Amino acid sequence: MKFFIDTADVGEIRQAAELGMLDGVTTNPSLVAKTGRVFREVLGEILEVVDGPVSAEVTATDFEGMKREAQDYASMHDNIVIKIPIIEEGLKAIKWCSENGIKTNVTLCFHPLQALMAAKAGASYISPFVGRLDDISTDGMHLITQIRSIYDNYGYDTEILVASIRHPMHVVEAGMIGADVCTIPFKVIQALLKHPLTDSGLARFLEDWKKVPG
Numbered sequence: 001m002k003f004f005i006d007t008a009d010v011g012e013i014r015q016a017a018e019l020g021m022l023d024g025v026t027t028n029p030s031l032v033a034k035t036g037r038v039f040r041e042v043l044g045e046i047l048e049v050v051d052g053p054v055s056a057e058v059t060a061t062d063f064e065g066m067k068r069e070a071q072d073y074a075s076m077h078d079n080i081v082i083k084i085p086i087i088e089e090g091l092k093a094i095k096w097c098s099e100n101g102i103k104t105n106v107t108l109c110f111h112p113l114q115a116l117m118a119a120k121a122g123a124s125y126i127s128p129f130v131g132r133l134d135d136i137s138t139d140g141m142h143l144i145t146q147i148r149s150i151y152d153n154y155g156y157d158t159e160i161l162v163a164s165i166r167h168p169m170h171v172v173e174a175g176m177i178g179a180d181v182c183t184i185p186f187k188v189i190q191a192l193l194k195h196p197l198t199d200s201g202l203a204r205f206l207e208d209w210k211k212v213p214g
Helices: 010-018 029-035 039-049 063-074 088-099 112-121 130-135 140-154 168-177 186-192 196-209
Strands: 002-006 024-026 054-057 080-085 104-109 125-128 159-162 181-184
Touching (some): 002 010, 002 186, 010 039, 029 039, 088 104, 088 112, 104 112, 168 181, 168 186
Parallel strands (some): 002 024, 054 080, 080 104, 125 159
8 A cells, every 4th residue: 555645834745755655745725824925935855855646736726726736737737637536627637637647536525436436437546434434433445445445346547646634543444445545644653653562662671771780
């Protein structure tokens, strides 16, 4: 399973890259707004740090606007993936991008039928938001199971990119189900390493080492 980081903070991206497990980056308008910077400048820096897919989201909600933004961002680098919301105009844009060699990441997916339609339109990635479903007392990971089954049944190449991850168990379950990618906030990436027995075991080893002569 591939690990992407879900952020527009270049500092966090550099730290995650140093861990040797970073395969790509996803951003969105909310994450970019937190930086207070011009998006194209941020995107340019991210592309210098990460040699992998980098998602840039359109803000237009009409087909022509999405197409223009997709062309603009895609012209920056071959690693750019265009994030497009799963709405009617978005489906048209996904199809157009697929026909013109532009990779897409379909966002704001909350239902298996949305994922199926995205795959039929030629999406490169589908991003189901598991955490937001959990927030409304729905099992977000069940959606990943449904999408995995549908894609496997019909041989779709669209990769399942688990998004809106809240905690390490989302990542564990995604791996067990067979998701292709998890996009993870930096604080959750740090939490993936944490276990109380690791911490206590290390403390014990270091304490015992002090007793070793010489």
